[in-house]
Amino acid sequence: MIRCERVTKVFNRGRPNEVVAVRDVTLEIASGEVAVLRGPSGSGKTTLLTLIACAARPTSGRVFVLGKEVSRLPESFLTRFRREHIGIIFQQFNLIPGLTVLENVTAPLVPTSTPPKEAEERALRLLERLNLAHRRSFRVRELSGGEMQRVAIARALINNPEIVIADEPTAHLDTSLAAEFLEIVRSLREEGRTVVIATHDPLVYEHRLVDVIFDMRDGSLVGVER
Amino acid sequence: MILNFWVLSQILGLVVVVLLGLYAALQGVRILLRWQPGSASEEQLELEKRSYLVSTLVQYALAFQVLSLLLFVVTADYLASFISGAMCAFGSLNSNDYGFRALWVKVAAIFAYSSWLMVNHIDSRAEDYPLVRPKYALLLLLLPLLLADIYLEVRFYTSIKADVITSCCGSALRSLENPYGFVAMSFPGEVAMALFFLTFTAALAALFLHLRTSRYALFSGFAALSAFLSSLLAMFTFLSPYFNVVLFGLPTQHRCPFEVLRQPLVGYPLYALLFAGGVSGLLVALAEFLKKKPSLRESAAQLQRSLARLSLLSLGGFLAVSVAFMLIFYAMVGTLFYH
Amino acid sequence: MSLRKHLNILDYAARFMLRRKGKNLATLLVFTLVVFMLASVVMMMGSLKKEAEETLALAPDITVQKIVAGRQGLVPLSYAARIEEIRGVSRVEPRVWGYYYDAVEDATYTILGVESLPFAVVEGSPPGEGEVAVGYAIAEKKRIRPGDRIILRDYRGNYVKFTVAGVFSSSSSLQSADIIAMPRATAREFFGIPPEVANDLAVYVANPAELTNIAYKISLALPDARVLTRAQIRETYDAIFGWRSGIFLASIIGALLAFAILVWDRASGLSAEEKREIGILKALGWSTGDVLEMRTYEGVLLALNSYLLGIILAYLHVYQLGAPLLKPVLLGWSTLYPSFELMPALSVEDLLLIFMVSVVPFLAAVVVPSWRASTVDPDEAMRGI
Numbered sequence: 001m002i003r004c005e006r007v008t009k010v011f012n013r014g015r016p017n018e019v020v021a022v023r024d025v026t027l028e029i030a031s032g033e034v035a036v037l038r039g040p041s042g043s044g045k046t047t048l049l050t051l052i053a054c055a056a057r058p059t060s061g062r063v064f065v066l067g068k069e070v071s072r073l074p075e076s077f078l079t080r081f082r083r084e085h086i087g088i089i090f091q092q093f094n095l096i097p098g099l100t101v102l103e104n105v106t107a108p109l110v111p112t113s114t115p116p117k118e119a120e121e122r123a124l125r126l127l128e129r130l131n132l133a134h135r136r137s138f139r140v141r142e143l144s145g146g147e148m149q150r151v152a153i154a155r156a157l158i159n160n161p162e163i164v165i166a167d168e169p170t171a172h173l174d175t176s177l178a179a180e181f182l183e184i185v186r187s188l189r190e191e192g193r194t195v196v197i198a199t200h201d202p203l204v205y206e207h208r209l210v211d212v213i214f215d216m217r218d219g220s221l222v223g224v225e226r
Numbered sequence: 227m228i229l230n231f232w233v234l235s236q237i238l239g240l241v242v243v244v245l246l247g248l249y250a251a252l253q254g255v256r257i258l259l260r261w262q263p264g265s266a267s268e269e270q271l272e273l274e275k276r277s278y279l280v281s282t283l284v285q286y287a288l289a290f291q292v293l294s295l296l297l298f299v300v301t302a303d304y305l306a307s308f309i310s311g312a313m314c315a316f317g318s319l320n321s322n323d324y325g326f327r328a329l330w331v332k333v334a335a336i337f338a339y340s341s342w343l344m345v346n347h348i349d350s351r352a353e354d355y356p357l358v359r360p361k362y363a364l365l366l367l368l369l370p371l372l373l374a375d376i377y378l379e380v381r382f383y384t385s386i387k388a389d390v391i392t393s394c395c396g397s398a399l400r401s402l403e404n405p406y407g408f409v410a411m412s413f414p415g416e417v418a419m420a421l422f423f424l425t426f427t428a429a430l431a432a433l434f435l436h437l438r439t440s441r442y443a444l445f446s447g448f449a450a451l452s453a454f455l456s457s458l459l460a461m462f463t464f465l466s467p468y469f470n471v472v473l474f475g476l477p478t479q480h481r482c483p484f485e486v487l488r489q490p491l492v493g494y495p496l497y498a499l500l501f502a503g504g505v506s507g508l509l510v511a512l513a514e515f516l517k518k519k520p521s522l523r524e525s526a527a528q529l530q531r532s533l534a535r536l537s538l539l540s541l542g543g544f545l546a547v548s549v550a551f552m553l554i555f556y557a558m559v560g561t562l563f564y565h
Numbered sequence: 566m567s568l569r570k571h572l573n574i575l576d577y578a579a580r581f582m583l584r585r586k587g588k589n590l591a592t593l594l595v596f597t598l599v600v601f602m603l604a605s606v607v608m609m610m611g612s613l614k615k616e617a618e619e620t621l622a623l624a625p626d627i628t629v630q631k632i633v634a635g636r637q638g639l640v641p642l643s644y645a646a647r648i649e650e651i652r653g654v655s656r657v658e659p660r661v662w663g664y665y666y667d668a669v670e671d672a673t674y675t676i677l678g679v680e681s682l683p684f685a686v687v688e689g690s691p692p693g694e695g696e697v698a699v700g701y702a703i704a705e706k707k708r709i710r711p712g713d714r715i716i717l718r719d720y721r722g723n724y725v726k727f728t729v730a731g732v733f734s735s736s737s738s739l740q741s742a743d744i745i746a747m748p749r750a751t752a753r754e755f756f757g758i759p760p761e762v763a764n765d766l767a768v769y770v771a772n773p774a775e776l777t778n779i780a781y782k783i784s785l786a787l788p789d790a791r792v793l794t795r796a797q798i799r800e801t802y803d804a805i806f807g808w809r810s811g812i813f814l815a816s817i818i819g820a821l822l823a824f825a826i827l828v829w830d831r832a833s834g835l836s837a838e839e840k841r842e843i844g845i846l847k848a849l850g851w852s853t854g855d856v857l858e859m860r861t862y863e864g865v866l867l868a869l870n871s872y873l874l875g876i877i878l879a880y881l882h883v884y885q886l887g888a889p890l891l892k893p894v895l896l897g898w899s900t901l902y903p904s905f906e907l908m909p910a911l912s913v914e915d916l917l918l919i920f921m922v923s924v925v926p927f928l929a930a931v932v933v934p935s936w937r938a939s940t941v942d943p944d945e946a947m948r949g950i
Contacts (some may be wrong), residue, residue, distance in 0.1 A: 013267075046948055047948070049947065050943075050948065052946035058266060060266075071266055075274045075275065075852065076274075076350065076854060077353050079850055079851070079852040079853075079943070080852065082848075082850050082943075083850030088947065096845055096846075097838070098584040107846065108850045110574060112570060113570045113573075114573070116573065197599035229609070233917065238926065239921045239925055246932070274853075275853050278854050278857055278936065279932075279933070279936045283932060293921060294921075331715070490912075490913040
């Protein structure tokens with residue numbers, strides 16, 4: 001499903017500000033699992049997530065996603081692969097402020113041949129499922145934190161991805177909203193999707209939903225808990 | 227030497243195209259030298275991004291080149307009023323050695339840029355980018371064409387002497403000093419006509435068969451290109467008078483291929499059809515070669531079909547319009563053959 | 566590859582721009598102004614050229630004047646006979662004409678002695694003995710209609726009454742604007758020109774190719790004649806057009822300067838917020854090519870809108886308002902052209918030309934900045950950079 005083989009990611013290689021963000025990581029996540037990358041900030045969780053999410057290529061090592069080696073793909077194909085198979089929930093939600101909720105959710109479908117009508121219908125179905133249909137024409141800045149996150153989730157699901165990736169999803173949420181988020185993760189899992197979460201929130205990694213935890217420290221994988 | 231707003235803006239446009247081309251070539255050299263297939267290095271990523279820039283630049287160059295070809299003819303037409311003896315674009319292009327050469331280089335450039343863009347388009351649809359090196363080597367080959375274009379055009383404008391009497395149109399028949407015009411104009415009309423209908427029949431039939439059987443691609447491309455060339459010959463010999471008589475009531479000796487542009491609603495679509503048909507026909511043949519690479523086969527075949535369809539429709543359209551004008555001519559004059 | 570995808574991106578580009586009205590409006594205004602300036606000058610030049618060409622078309626192939634002591638004098642009709650003997654000359658016409666100052670209107674008219682009127686009569690009939698026909702501009706100004714009387718002062722200072730037989734018009738406004746036509750004999754009497762001379766001779770040639778040759782023969786046969794060919798008159802026009810090119814050159818430089826500012830604005834003007842949005846789009850699955858396409862559409866939309874707006878404004882400015890902004894700059898022209906009624910003369914070629922010097926350099930200049938803006942890495946948005 002997702003397999004990393006001796007993956008290393010170096011930023012600014014050969015320059016004084018060189019950083020080894022991920023060092024020699026090998027891991028495997030099976031299909032339908034909920035996996036957690038656990039570690040303090042700066043431990044390389046997010047960088048590893050970008051590699052799994054096909055948003056970047058490793059400096060060395062190989063990454064396989066859905067049986068395809070993505071670590072050597074040219075940028076355009078990597079992008080297309082990400083667009084078709086992966087949904088990303090960002091740490092800061094990364095919603096586009098000037099757009100409405102509906103426009104934010106459909107943004108990933110713009111560079112595809114999806115007709116606007118169909119894109120909107122799909123977005124509305126997702127918003128209904130997340131109890132946000134009544135907010136569809138609100139601007140992002142008019143939303144509460146929990147609503148923003150649900151918009152981000154709807155956007156991550158618009159392409160019906162096999163893999164959902166979330167980076168510190170509960171960082172800006174209170175306990176009850178975090179619980180709500182975990183409920184959504186449960187439903188995603190029930191639909192057979194693989195979920196990968198980077199977090200240091202015990203509420204998340206201690207939840208019984210989680211199948212596997214990878215402990216990260218200084219860019220290296222230091223332990224696996226199943 | 228002639229310098230006015232038309233000439234200046236034409237040169238300005240060309241300078242823009244040359245700058246785009248030079249910049250694209252520079253990027254191309256960089257990609258050519260440093261490209262490492264399968265590498266995940268930051269430099270490779272940078273080069274991949276640059277390849278987008280190059281293809282965009284060449285697309286722009288192509289679009290501007292089409293515009294520049296149009297403006298070149300229009301400018302030549304305008305300049306005719308400053309050159310004694312020249313009555314239209316034909317006369318001014320014929321007034322020195324560079325006019326028609328510049329025109330042909332521009333026409334060739336459109337074919338060359340389109341070919342490169344197609345190779346690029348097909349290549350970028352395969353994950354292994356199999357043609358990166360040949361593609362950017364070819365890009366460098368476009369550069370001389372671009373430089374020849376601006377050189378010839380500038381020479382054309384600087385060599386114009388307003389007082390030289392040029393042979394325009396009808397009188398070029400008698401002139402021995404204007405080889406480019408002369409060759410085309412003195413070409414027997416009957417032969418040109420036979421060639422015209424022969425190549426068009428061949429091209430349309432081959433393209434139709436190609437769409438049916440997906441064979442004969444090379445022949446289709448060759449035939450479509452021949453049809454394009456024979457149409458140009460036709461416009462210099464027997465075909466243009468039909469348009470000129472019907473549209474403007476000019477005498478049949480006036481065999482000027484540019485006159486029809488003075489009626490933009492007929493002229494521009496007419497030449498657009500011809501170029502679309504010729505270029506896409508050539509690309510049908512070119513796609514056949516790309517199909518030989520396993521990773522390109524599918525997308526090349528797909529594009530080949532659309533191109534063949536486009537070529538068939540455009541050439542068919544050009545033929546239909548030409549025949550329609552011949553028939554109107556017949557209705558007006560009472561004969562089809564005026565020779 | 567489908568068209569749908571490109572339409573989606575185009576739609577997004579349009580909304581992307583509309584969300585940044587302030588910034589884009591400024592660019593739009595500057596660009597529109599550039600197009601407006603260029604188009605105004607091109608349209609005006611087109612009109613004047615059209616006028617000049619129509620005037621030239623009516624001019625004879627060769628005009629022969631007699632020079633007496635370095636000044637223009639009256640040509641004896643015997644010259645006409647000698648010119649007619651030259652092989653290749655098809656017709657020689659002695660012309661009688663002159664200027665007439667109308668103190669009431671403070672205007673100068675051209676009085677033309679003609680056997681047959683070279684203009685289309687719109688009202689009434691061609692003038693007979695003791696009658697005149699006037700151009701519609703004079704008719705309008707003096708509020709006269711066929712059948713009315715017009716009083717003109719002849720060379721002896723006597724007031725002469727003429728009946729206005731007709732009003733004529735020509736496709737070129739400057740010709741019909743200030744001409745009073747009357748039969749040649751009437752004109753002779755009015756100006757006091759003796760019957761054995763004329764103002765000048767209009768010579769028509771059968772074969773245009775022999776024109777230069779014939780003009781040369783005339784000047785050999787008549788040493789005191791000044792022989793003007795149509796080509797020479799055209800050269801005079803060319804000189805004026807050449808001077809106009811200077812103005813164009815200046816306006817091009819102005820346009821380029823404005824472009825430099827525009828481009829600088831667009832290149833450096835990518836705000837943090839725009840950059841963030843592009844980063845998010847990249848992370849959401851837009852490729853570099855998709856973002857570049859969107860940025861390209863932005864440029865194209867901006868350029869085309871400014872182009873259309875500029876053309877429309879220039880059209881209104883030149884043809885509806887009579888180019889009030891350009892007139893003072895180009896006042897010198899009015900000595901050549903007494904009337905300033907501009908004929909609409911806008912061709913596809915002019916539109917192409919304006920496109921070439923405005924839209925093309927703009928698009929070419931923004932391509933690299935657009936590309937640069939589209940190369941944000943998708944993981945930057947994820948890593949919160």
